[in-house]
Amino acid sequence: KAGVTQTPRYLIKTRGQQVTLSCSPISGHRSVSWYQQTPGQGLQFLFEYFSETQRNKGNFPGRFSGRQFSNSRSEMNVSTLELGDSALYLCASSLMGSGANVLTFGAGSRLTVL
């Protein structure tokens, strides 16, 4: 059974650009959540999607957005990139997103903003 797949694994952007990251959950999983990991702030929750609806959002500016498709795949977008957006972006999926199921994380997309 394939795990959570995130693409791209590595990318470099410059300030002011925008970026889109993709996440394919484990087959059958309907909930996808996103986290930002940095050395200074640790692991911080970005947003959570279930059945194409955003159910929860963390304390990030509006430049961070996401969506989920009918096949449960998810994308997150960061516009007008800043140096501080350099981070490992992690996607996690679970069966029902009810808090009763285990979250499985992908390997992450490492974004470097120059």
Next chain:
Amino acid sequence: GENVEQHPSTLSVQEGDSAVIKCTYSDSASNYFPWYKQELGKGPQLIIDIRSNVGEKKDQRIAVTLNKTAKHFSLHITETQPEDSAVYFCAASRRDTDKLIFGTGTRLQVFP
């Protein structure tokens, strides 16, 4: 607000010794407490979890204890091995959500 404190930030032990990592959470509505292990270049991997209706859970060399009254939970690793070396994160979440509040992580080093 929601917060999870984790200690220590680094922990060095000799192979075969035990390691203990402690976490404290602030949200009294939290009812799910997973522990993740993250190795270099990989995403966090769940190693054990506990729910608020249970006080202790064990899986081979790993155990987790939960004190709801004190809002503390701890990870215990016995008979440590070099492959246990990694960063460990505790987390807490409420019912009906996948939103995890993570601790700041503990870098565990097991020396042969």
